[in-house]
Amino acid sequence: MKKLFKMQVKLFVAIVAILLLVQVPITYAANLSELKGQKSEIEKQKNELNSEIKAKSSEISTIESKLKELVAQIEALSAKITSTNAEITTVNAEIEDANNKIIALEEEIAILQEKIEQRDLLLQDRARAIQENGTVDYLDVLLGANSFVDFIDRFSAVNTLIEADRQIMREQQDDQNQLEEQKLVLENTRKELEDKKAELQRLKESLDSQKAEKDRYINELEAEQEKLKNEKQLLEEEYSEALILDKELDQKIKAETQRMLEELRKQNAGNLPNTSDGTFMKPTNGRLTSPWGWRNLGFGAEFHYGIDLANSTGTPIVASAGGIVTYAAPLSTYGNCIIITHSVNGQIFTTVYAHLSTIQVSKGQSVSKGEQIGLMGSTGRSTGPHLHFEIHTGPWNGQKAGNVNPLRYISL
Ligand SMILES: [Zn+2]
Structure with missing residues (x-):
């Protein structure tokens, strides 16, 4: 192709030289040289467009790899967010469980509290009855003895009863204390869970904001990418137009060259230049x-x-x-x-x-x-x-x- 082009140039130069020397109208040569000028202009344009297109392509692929990297980062962040959410859900369930247990304990404690209070009242009543020499049960029981032995029996029975009441109350108090302790432990656990949840929430917020930032960056890059692709497409369209022009010029140059050759053939056929005086001169000194x-x-x-x-x-x-x-x-x-x-x-x-x-x-x-x-x-x-x-x-x-x-x- 290049060789052919060189040959065409050589031929063109030779033709122009001949046309100038035989003094035919030089419009063809002028035409051809103008066409050649246009052609080299188009070639230049094509080369420029080509390198611009290449530059755009490389920018596009740079952004492409940045986008890939970002997408991977976002995927990693999303996975972290998902696992953090799962952890938060778990912690929430644990907190709820603790809360339920605390509520159950509180109910148990309240029931015990009530029982203890009732027993306490009972005991106080009994003690008051004894102290005030009232006519209530214990004294009646004691005074109702029909012998000393019976009295002793009855006395110790009364004592036993009071002691039993006290024992029950102590046990209930122990139970209540245990429950209070359990409640405390559970409340601590709940506190820890709440802290953990807050920490997870903070982590999630940080992940969310990182992801949002990357999303914004992706949007920017995608917009840039879109712009570059449009610019590249425009350049490619320009290049196609230049290519068409180039081909048209090639055809015009070919036609013009053939026209000149035809002209030359006519010149050679019967229109050779005359010598100035119609005679020949001696061709060398010798x-x-x-x-x-x-x-x-x-x-x-x-x-x-x-x-x-x-x-x-x-x-x-x-x-x-x-x-x-x-x-x-x-x-x-x-x-x-x-x-x-x-x-x-x-x-x-x-x-x-x-x-x-x-x-x-x-x-x-x-x-x-x-x-x-x-x-x-x-x-x-x-x-x-x-x-x-x-x-x-x-x-x-x-x-x-x-x-x-x-x-x-x-x-x-
Ligand atoms: Zn000879």
Whole structure:
């Protein structure tokens, strides 16, 4: 693709050079160069867009990984919150249990309290009865004795009764004390549970606020992410548009290039530039060492289709008249050879320059009369540095049908 592009550029440069030299209207070239300018502008835009898109992508993936990290943190926090909630529920149940137990104890205590109070009242009544010599039970019991033994019996019975009452009251008091102790223990437990619950509540609040903060951060990041994605999408749309423009330009450039090639072909076909004075000039400085016509160099008679002009290697060779280079490469016994096609007063001529050391023009190039095209040498079938120069009427052909004596057109 790149290579093709380079070739196109080379071709384009060559075409522009030719068009400028043969002085055709340069609108095509101007057109093409404008298109090329637009194309390089689009390429630049595309590259810029591309790097912007890449930058956005990397920002997006950075945020993406931040979001992943945050989501993981939030999940961990949520799990902690769930387990803290469960603990709080457990502690609440324990507190409720303690409360229920405390209420039950309080009920038991109240019942005992009442019993003790009743017994106490009973005992007080009995004691008062005894002390006040009242007529109540005990005294009646004692006084009702019909003998001393009976009295003793009755006395100890009364004592036993009172003692029994007291014993019951003491036991009830012990029970009440025990219950009070249990209640105290339970109240302590409840207090501890309440503390634990408060601590858990604080932990939960801290976790909730951490989670809320992370949620806010996630929202911010997601908004940023959304913004970046939108920006990236816009850039990608711009890039697509640039791509379409680029393709359109490629097609326009291709069409314009073909138009120029067509123009050139027409130029070559019949509209070659005229030389200024209609004549050919001597193509190099050198003395005539071999004229045109039959000669014998020791290998038998042969026809010499041109003239030989000898000088030192590197002597400049110029175009004998203005025209288009139709060949510029080694050619069999000619060595390095240039062939130029001319249109002189509407007639086609061809000139040949052989044995060059260096070729300085290329095929398709337009040259003007006297323009340097190469350097003298001794390549091909040659025994020393010289220019072999031919003139043909009509286009170049292998039969050399239009070959003429160059001295008919140039003077030495
Ligand atoms: Zn020759």
